[in-house]
Amino acid sequence: xSTLTSSSPAAAASPKKGKRLRPSYWPFxxxxxxxxxxxxxxxxxxxxxxxxxxxxxxxEQQFVGLANYARLMSDTRFWExxxxxxxxxxxxxxxxxxxxxxAALAFNSKLPARxxxxxxxxxxxxxxxxxxxxxWTMMFHPQLGVLNYLLSLVGIGPSExxxxxxxxxxxxxxxxxxxxxxxxxxxxxxxxxxxxxxPYESAQIDGANSWQRFRYITLPxxxxxxxxxxxxxxxxxxKSFDIIYAITQGGPGTASETVNLYLxxxxxxxxxxxxxxxxxxxxxxxxxxxxxxxxxxRQRSAWNAGDTR
Amino acid sequence: xxxxxxxxxxxxxxCVFLLVSPALLFFIWMLSLSxxxxxxxxxxxxxxxxxxxxxxxxxGVFESNSFLLYFWNSIIVTGSAxxxxxxxxxxxxxxxxxxxxxxxxxxxxxARMTPGLSFLIPLFLLFQWMGLLGTLWPxxxxxxxxxxxxxxxxxxxxxxxxxxxxxxxxxxxGATRWEIFAKVAMPxxxxxxxxxxxLSVIFSWNNFVFGIVLxxxxxxxxxxxxxxxxxxxxxxxxxLAAAALIVTLPVLILTVAAQRQIVAGLTAxxxxxx
Numbered sequence: 241x242s243t244l245t246s247s248s249p250a251a252a253a254s255p256k257k258g259k260r261l262r263p264s265y266w267p268f269x270x271x272x273x274x275x276x277x278x279x280x281x282x283x284x285x286x287x288x289x290x291x292x293x294x295x296x297x298x299x300e301q302q303f304v305g306l307a308n309y310a311r312l313m314s315d316t317r318f319w320e321x322x323x324x325x326x327x328x329x330x331x332x333x334x335x336x337x338x339x340x341x342x343a344a345l346a347f348n349s350k351l352p353a354r355x356x357x358x359x360x361x362x363x364x365x366x367x368x369x370x371x372x373x374x375x376w377t378m379m380f381h382p383q384l385g386v387l388n389y390l391l392s393l394v395g396i397g398p399s400e401x402x403x404x405x406x407x408x409x410x411x412x413x414x415x416x417x418x419x420x421x422x423x424x425x426x427x428x429x430x431x432x433x434x435x436x437x438x439p440y441e442s443a444q445i446d447g448a449n450s451w452q453r454f455r456y457i458t459l460p461x462x463x464x465x466x467x468x469x470x471x472x473x474x475x476x477x478x479k480s481f482d483i484i485y486a487i488t489q490g491g492p493g494t495a496s497e498t499v500n501l502y503l504x505x506x507x508x509x510x511x512x513x514x515x516x517x518x519x520x521x522x523x524x525x526x527x528x529x530x531x532x533x534x535x536x537x538r539q540r541s542a543w544n545a546g547d548t549r
Numbered sequence: 550x551x552x553x554x555x556x557x558x559x560x561x562x563x564c565v566f567l568l569v570s571p572a573l574l575f576f577i578w579m580l581s582l583s584x585x586x587x588x589x590x591x592x593x594x595x596x597x598x599x600x601x602x603x604x605x606x607x608x609g610v611f612e613s614n615s616f617l618l619y620f621w622n623s624i625i626v627t628g629s630a631x632x633x634x635x636x637x638x639x640x641x642x643x644x645x646x647x648x649x650x651x652x653x654x655x656x657x658x659x660a661r662m663t664p665g666l667s668f669l670i671p672l673f674l675l676f677q678w679m680g681l682l683g684t685l686w687p688x689x690x691x692x693x694x695x696x697x698x699x700x701x702x703x704x705x706x707x708x709x710x711x712x713x714x715x716x717x718x719x720x721x722x723g724a725t726r727w728e729i730f731a732k733v734a735m736p737x738x739x740x741x742x743x744x745x746x747x748l749s750v751i752f753s754w755n756n757f758v759f760g761i762v763l764x765x766x767x768x769x770x771x772x773x774x775x776x777x778x779x780x781x782x783x784x785x786x787x788x789l790a791a792a793a794l795i796v797t798l799p800v801l802i803l804t805v806a807a808q809r810q811i812v813a814g815l816t817a818x819x820x821x822x823x
Contacts, residue, residue: 264726266644266648268641268644268647269641269645271637271640271641272637275637276656276697279668279672279691279694279697280668282671283670283671284667287670346561346565346568355809357565357569358808358812359808361569362804363576363801363805366800366803366804367576367755367801368754368757368772370757370772370775371775371794371797372797374779374790375790383593386578389594389595418571418572422572479664481664481666485758485761486776500664500666504666504758507670520670523667524664
C-alpha cells in the first residue's frame with residue numbers, strides 16, 4: 241500500500257496530464273478497496289463456501305453440497321422464525337411510517353426551539369440499543385413496570401407484554417417503533433422541504449381543506465420519499481437483533497425468534513458453522529430480493545411523481 | 550381571527566408535545582430509575598421523583614464490574630475503527646466522486662443490507678485461526694464493517710457538491726492530485742468529515758452484536774458489559790439503569806449537541822450501522 245501511495249504523485253505528473261487521466265484517482269480508492277475486500281467481500285464468499293460444508297467447531301470439515309439447504313427446507317424452527325420475522329417486519333414498517341409522517345408534518349411547520357425539539361425527537365434512534373432495551377425490560381415488568389401502571393390509569397387491565405408468547409412480538413414492535421420513527425420522520429421531512437408552494441396556493445383558492453391538501457397534494461409528492469423510508473425500514477426490521485436479543489433472546493420459548501436470532505443460535509450457541517452459513521445465505525438473499533422489489537416499485541412511483549433521484 | 554390563530558398555535562403545541570413526549574418521558578424515566586433506591590424502584594404506584602437520591606448507583610457502577618476497563622475498551626475500539634475509517638474512507642469518497650464511479654457505491658449499499666451476523670461467522674473463524682481472540686483487534690477490525698461504509702457514503706455526497714473550479718485552477722498551477730486533495734478538496738469538505746466522524750462514532754459505540762461474539766472477559770465494550778450485568782451479575786434496577794445511562798450518555802449528548810450535522814448526514818445517506 242505504501243509503494244502505491246508514494247508512486248502516485250509521479251503518475252499524476254506524467255506527460256499524459258492534458259488528457260485529464262482518470263486512472264490517477266484510483267490510488268485514492270485502493271486502501272478502502274483493500275478494507276472492503278477484506279471485511280466485506282471475503283466474508284460473503286467465505287459464507288457461501290461454508291454453507292456447502294458440514295462443520296462444527298472442533299470437528300472435521302466435510303463438503304456436503306446443498307445438503308444444508310435441504311435440511312433448511314424441513315427445519316420447522318426455521319420456518320417458524322420466518323413467520324415471526326414476517327409479522328415483526330410488517331408491523332415495524334407500518335408503525336414508524338405512520339407516526340414518522342405525522343411527525344414530519346408537525347416538524348415542517350414553524351416551531352419555537354425547532355432544533356432542540358428535533359434533537360430530542362431523534363434521541364431514541366441514536367441511543368445505544370442495549371441500554372434502551374434494558375430500560376424497556378424494566379418498563380415491561382408485569383408487576384413493577386411503569387407501563388402496566390399507565391394502562392391502569394386509563395382503565396385497561398395489566399398486560400404481560402414480552403413475558404407472554406402472544407403479546408411478545410407486538411411489544412417488541414412497540415420498542416422498534418419508538419426507536420425508528422425518527423428516521424422515517426427525517427426522510428419524509430427531507431421530502432417536505434423540497435415541495436413547491438404553488439399547488440397549495442391554488443388549492444387554497446379552490447377552497448380545499450387541510451385533509452384534502454394532504455391527501456391530494458402532499459401525499460403523492462412525498463411518495464418517493466415514503467418508498468425510501470419503507471425500503472430502509474424493511475431492511476432494518478428484517479435485520480433487527482439488538483432489541484430482540486437483549487429483551488427476550490427470542491423467548492418466551494421461541495415465540496419471538498426471528499431468522500436473525502435463530503442464525504445467531506445456530507452459529508454461536510451450537511457452533512454449527514456450515515448450517516449457520518446456509519441460513520445466513522438464505523437470509524441475505526431474502527433481504528436483497530425484497531429490497532430489489534421495493535426499489536423497482538420506487539422507480540415506478542418516482543416515474544409518476546417526476547422524481548429524478 | 551386572532552382567536553383562531555391562538556387555537557392553531559395551541560393545537561400545534563399539543564401536537565409537538567405528543568410527538569416529543571415518548572422520547573422525553575422515556576429518558577426521564579430512565580434517569581428516575583437510575584437515581585432511586587431499590588425500595589422506591591419497587592414501589593406501586595411508581596415514584597417519579599424520590600425523596601432521597603441514590604447517587605451510589607452511579608459511583609457503584611464505576612467501583613465494581615471493571616467498568617472503567619470496559620469504558621476504555623469502548624473508546625479504543627470506537628476510536629481506532631473511526632480514525633482508520635476516516636483515513637481510508639475520505640480519500641475513497643473523493644476518488645469515487647471524481648471518477649464518477651457511482652456503481653461502486655452499490656457495494657456499500659449491499660453491505661448495509663447484509664446482516665451483521667454473516668460477517669461474524671467468517672471473521673470469527675479467521676480471528677480464531679490468527680490467534681487474535683482475547684485481544685481488542687478482532688473488534689477494531691470488524692467495526693470497520695460499520696464505520697468504513699458510513700464514511701465513504703457520507704464523503705461521496707460531500708465531494709460531489711464541492712466545486713471543481715478551484716481544483717482545476719490548482720491543477721493549472723501545477724499541483725499534484727494529492728496536493729489538490731489535501732489542500733483544496735479536504736478543507737472544503739470539512740463539514741462532511743465532521744458528519745462522517747460523528748455518525749461513525751455513534752454507530753460503532755452502539756454496536757452490540759460483534760461484541761457478544763468476539764469479546765472475552767477483558768475485552769468487553771460497554772454495550773456488552775451492560776448486557777452481562779443484566780443476565781449474570783445483578784438484578785437490582787437502580788445500578789442497572791445507572792449503568793445503561795452511563796453507556797448511552799456520551800451518544801445522547803453528542804446527538805443533542807450536533808443534531809444539525811446528524812440530521813444532515815442521516816437524511817443525505819440514510820445510513821445506519823450494523
